[in-house]
Amino acid sequence: MTNAAPRRSDLWAVTTADVTTPEALELLRDYYYDVANRYYRLHLGREGTPEELEGGLAESPSDDLAAPSGLFLLGRHHGTAHSCAGLRRYDATTVELTRVFVRPALRGTGGGAALLGAVDEAARSMGADRIVLDTRLDLIEARTLYLRNGYQEIPAYNNGPYAQVWYGKDLTALAPQSS
Template sequence: MTNTSPRRSDLWAVATADVTSDEALELLREYFYDVANRYYRLHFGREGAPEELESGLADSPSGDLVAPDGLFLIGRHDGAAHSCAGLRRLDATTVELTRVYVRPALRGTGGGARLLAAVDEGARALGADRIVLDTRLDLVEARALYLRNGYREIPAYKSGPYAEVWYGKELGAPDQQVR
């Protein structure tokens, strides 16, 4: 007997979006609050105060995640916006992945993998053959997601207060990718 029920990841669809839309801004705020509060809990034993979080969000603009040198993606689960990711061009062949977020209630449903597959497509559309990113060591779920989806640790390509580990992925033609 064949199982005809949809796979969990079949409920996900990802498309480019306006980074200034209400949905995008809501997801970006949730992303920032999630990663910032994890940092505050780890290093200070407390949640970030609302004014600290809002100040940090204001200091981390996403306005460069637009054409022609960037893009912003929103992932929809069963039609509702629940994930996001952004790309920005670093040079003629390299883009940087940033703002990767899946709402906690939907982690483990295939949304992260579907989002990263769309990131690959978006990077190719920007003319890139390489994606790089930096992240923190404590963001273990994100790091595992990157490794499961073809990213490998690379030497630091930039520095920053929250950059503790760096990943890269070489993009071949879509039919050459290992799934």
């Protein structure tokens, strides 16, 4: 007898999306508020003010996560968008992963793994052999997710103001084999 219960990742569907849709913009706002408030709590002992958060969001546009320079992915859990990720071209064979977010209430349900699986496919569709990203040390859930999904720590490739650790993933070693 087989277990017919759905796997956690089967509850998620990830597709490319227009980064300017209301759904995408809402997720990007939730992402920004989440990471910014974590920073404010850790370094300033308080939440960010609405003015600080909206100002920071405005200074961090995501319009490069659209063709021809990139793409945007939405993850849906039971049909509702609850996660996102963006890819932007870094160089001829490398894309940079950014804006990875799963709403806190759904973390641990397989959404991050489903998202990163779709990221690999999307990066290959862009002609990339490698994915790179930067993140902060305090974003432990994200760092754990990356390591569990084949990313390895790499030397710094940028000097972003919040970049504290850098990861990379070689897609050529993981390329699907044709029969």
